[in-house]
Amino acid sequence: MRFPTVQEQLDIIVGNVVEIISTEELEKKLLHSLQTGKPLKIKLGADPSRPDLHLGHSVVLRKLREFQDLGHEAILIIGDFTAMIGDPSGKSKTRPQLSAEEARENGKSYFEQASKILDARKTTICYNSDWLGKMTFSDVIRLSSHYTVARMLERDDFERRYRSREPISIHEFLYPLAQGMDSVHLKNDVELGGTDQKFNLLVGRDLQREYGIAPQVCITMELLVGTDGKEKMSKSLGNAICFNDTPNDMYGRALSIPDSLIETYCRLLVPQKSQPLAEVLEDLTSNPREAKRALAREIVAQYYSLTAAGEAEEHFDRVFVQKKAPDNIELFLFDEPSFPVIDLLIRLGAAPSKSEARRMIQQNAVALDEEKITDTNALVPLDDEPKTIRAGKRKFYKVATKKTF
RNA sequence: GGGUAGGUAGCGAAGUGGUUAAACGCAACAGACUGUAAAUCUGUCGACAUAUGUCUUCGGAGGUUCGAAUCCUCCCCUACCCA
Numbered sequence: 001m002r003f004p005t006v007q008e009q010l011d012i013i014v015g016n017v018v019e020i021i022s023t024e025e026l027e028k029k030l031l032h033s034l035q036t037g038k039p040l041k042i043k044l045g046a047d048p049s050r051p052d053l054h055l056g057h058s059v060v061l062r063k064l065r066e067f068q069d070l071g072h073e074a075i076l077i078i079g080d081f082t083a084m085i086g087d088p089s090g091k092s093k094t095r096p097q098l099s100a101e102e103a104r105e106n107g108k109s110y111f112e113q114a115s116k117i118l119d120a121r122k123t124t125i126c127y128n129s130d131w132l133g134k135m136t137f138s139d140v141i142r143l144s145s146h147y148t149v150a151r152m153l154e155r156d157d158f159e160r161r162y163r164s165r166e167p168i169s170i171h172e173f174l175y176p177l178a179q180g181m182d183s184v185h186l187k188n189d190v191e192l193g194g195t196d197q198k199f200n201l202l203v204g205r206d207l208q209r210e211y212g213i214a215p216q217v218c219i220t221m222e223l224l225v226g227t228d229g230k231e232k233m234s235k236s237l238g239n240a241i242c243f244n245d246t247p248n249d250m251y252g253r254a255l256s257i258p259d260s261l262i263e264t265y266c267r268l269l270v271p272q273k274s275q276p277l278a279e280v281l282e283d284l285t286s287n288p289r290e291a292k293r294a295l296a297r298e299i300v301a302q303y304y305s306l307t308a309a310g311e312a313e314e315h316f317d318r319v320f321v322q323k324k325a326p327d328n329i330e331l332f333l334f335d336e337p338s339f340p341v342i343d344l345l346i347r348l349g350a351a352p353s354k355s356e357a358r359r360m361i362q363q364n365a366v367a368l369d370e371e372k373i374t375d376t377n378a379l380v381p382l383d384d385e386p387k388t389i390r391a392g393k394r395k396f397y398k399v400a401t402k403k404t405f
Numbered sequence: 406g407g408g409u410a411g412g413u414a415g416c417g418a419a420g421u422g423g424u425u426a427a428a429c430g431c432a433a434c435a436g437a438c439u440g441u442a443a444a445u446c447u448g449u450c451g452a453c454a455u456a457u458g459u460c461u462u463c464g465g466a467g468g469u470u471c472g473a474a475u476c477c478u479c480c481c482c483u484a485c486c487c488a
Contacts (some may be wrong), residue, residue, distance in 0.1 A: 165484050229443080238432085249442090256442050289440045320442065356434080359449060363435040376455085392435065394442070 006030045009070050013219070016059065016268055018195050021202070029189050029217060039072040043188035043216070045179060046076055046114070047198075049083040053113040054240035055299070056224040056233035059268050061117040063221055067190070074123045076114065076174035077182050078107035081129035082175055100129070113243045115302050117305055131185045132178055143177055146210045147203070152176070155199040176200045180207035187213050195220045196232070224268055229258040247300045250383040251312035252320070254296035259288040262295060319348050325370075325388050331398040338381045338396035341366065341373055344399070365392045 004012075007235045009030050013020075020026055033040050038143045044064050051060075068074045080103035104127070111125055111345045135143075151175045153159050161168055176199065183191060183204035191201050201218035209215045226239025233240045257265060266273065266281060273281070277294045284291045294315065300309035319326050332348060339347070345366065351357035358376050360366055366373045367390040368380060380387070386398040 131440080167483070253441050255440085258443060292441080316441085321440075351434095353452065354454085355452065356450085358455085360435065363449070365435050 001291055004070060006034060011068055012070065013063075015066075015271070016063070016222050018220055018222050019068035019198070019218075019220045021205070024216045025188070025215075026219075033072070033189075040067070040190055041073050041075055041186060041188040043075050043077060043183060043186055043191045044333045045182065045191075045193070046078050046107070046110050047083065048078050048080055048103050048110055048302075050235060051109045051113075052235050052240075053110065053116075053243045054233055054235060055242075055269055056194070056226075056240065057114075058117055058243075059224055060194060060221045062271065063192055063219070065118050068119045068122050072402055074118060075186060075188060076111060076123055077116070077186075078103070078110060078125065079126050079179070079182075080104060080107055080127045081132040084129065097335055102130075103127075126182075126186070128178070128182050128185075132181060135181075140174070143181065143207075144174065146207060147173075147177060149173070176203040177207070180204040183208050183216055184211045185212060188216055189214070190217045190219060192219050192221065193225045196223060222268060225261060225264065227253050227257045229261050241299070243303055247308040247312040248306050248315050250300050250303065251296045251316055253307065254299050255292055255316065257270045257292070259292065262288060262291050265299075266295055266396050270295065270302075274298060320393070323393070325390065325396050328386065331386055331394045331400065333400055333402045334380065334382060335402055337401060338379050341378045342376060343378055344380050344389070345391060348389065348391070348397045348399070350395050350397065360391060366390065 006027055010023075010027065012062055028153045029040055042064060044060065064074050064076075064390040072144070080100070083103045083106075084100060107125075107127060111120070111123075115123075153162060155176070158168060158172075179200050180203040184207050187208075191204055193201050198218065198220050201216075201220065205215040205218055224232070226233035226237060227241065228237070228239040231237050231239060235242065241250055245253065255263075262284060263281070266277070270277065277291075277298050280287070280291045280294045296380075297306075297309040297313060300312050315326055318324050334347075341361060342351075342354050345360065346354065351360060361373055361376045361378075364372055364374070369387050370390075373380075380389075380399070382401045384400060384403055386400040389397045389399055391397070
């Protein structure tokens with residue numbers, strides 16, 4: 001296998017990278033692999049307790065893909081062991097305790113989603129329970145003796161929580177160590193992560209050194225800001241665009257980002273810009289609308305297809321710009337010949353309680369075939385011909401009776 | 406083991422015997438506006454009935470009282486300080 005030259009590789013690797021610790025070591029490693037023909041091992045950790053990948057993950061996954069394309073070995077580590085331990089303090093609901101089966105299942109799903117970006121055939125997958133699960137208590141004590149509490153408290157979220165008197169349980173200190181042990185076990189050359197992972201990556205580097213292994217190069221990638229334009233993208237904050245979102249959702253969410261984020265998104269998410277997108281970006285300031293629409297199409301096209309992107313745009317224009325009903329609405333069939341609106345809304349799942357349903361009606365959010373329902377006691381007659389129920393601006397249902405023969 | 410401060414609606418946080426279903430902020434939902442599912446503005450936001458109605462909530466279990474999130478007892482949980 002012929003590698004590109006060290007410089008050629010570096011030029012690609014530095015894209016969207018925030019920090020490389022250290023560049024000199026990376027150069028040496030690249031040179032060595034070039035001379036020996038041995039690819040570098042590139043590690044990326046995956047948290048199976050959050051199996052819904054979003055565009056934030058794509059930034060670092062894409063970097064891993066670049067390494068693959070340069071001929072290096074991509075290793076995806078599923079952190080099933082740590083996910084199984086969970087977080088007994090109950091403070092972090094984002095890290096629920098998983099059973100072994102769930103962890104495996106999520107790991108599989110993670111890999112499937114990641115394959116939208118990675119070259120799946122060339123990706124090695126490992127489950128860290130394979131080695132962490134075999135460690136004895138004395139192994140763990142030996143491991144923890146390599147690190148001090150003061151060093152742990154250097155991590156800013158630990159420090160913040162300690163200062164604001166939030167609980168930190170001991171096992172949380174073990175997480176970075178466990179992650180570091182992955183690096184010791186794999187003897188990887190490089191580990192990738194977001195800037196928020198810097199501390200953990202460095203622990204891996206330290207531990208490798210402690211255990212007499214060549215320390216890994218740590219590469220941190222820019223974090224993607226979520227659609228709210230404020231916090232980092234995260235499923236739990238509701239500002240994420242997920243790999244598994246429908247094309248319609250993906251398109252709509254992409255359009256909802258603030259205009260100031262358009263350039264960043266293009267840079268981090270669309271490395272190979274299509275001709276139309278590049279052109280529109282030229283006059284971004286004069287026409288942010290077109291730029292954002294092009295960006296949204298491009299994103300949908302990456303995870304689905306150009307056709308799907310076009311359809312998503314049509315759907316969006318129809319429903320949100322022209323405020324018409326979409327053309328493919330789910331049809332619900334009932335035995336009953338009529339329903340009080342309130343009950344119907346609940347049956348359809350449009351409202352969680354009767355009070356909520358009543359409120360929606362009072363707020364003019366409910367319409368039957370484009371005609372607003374204002375009476376909370378109204379009866380909706382059903383027949384064979386489907387009628388369209390709209391609840392709010394986003395929820396549409398078609399209702400009809402089951403045909404009896 | 407000793408001490409201090411706490412546990413209130415999805416989250417954060419007021420409220421210390423009686424118009425308190427419980428201020429306020431965030432989230433959520435709806436409406437208006439917009440190129441947008443953004444931003445902004447307005448409204449709603451325990452449940453069930455709707456005309457001024459009823460029921461269930463303030464860590465848990467008991468108790469005092471005409472009446473308790475608010476007082477008492479016991480228990481559970483959390484943070485911090487001292488050992």
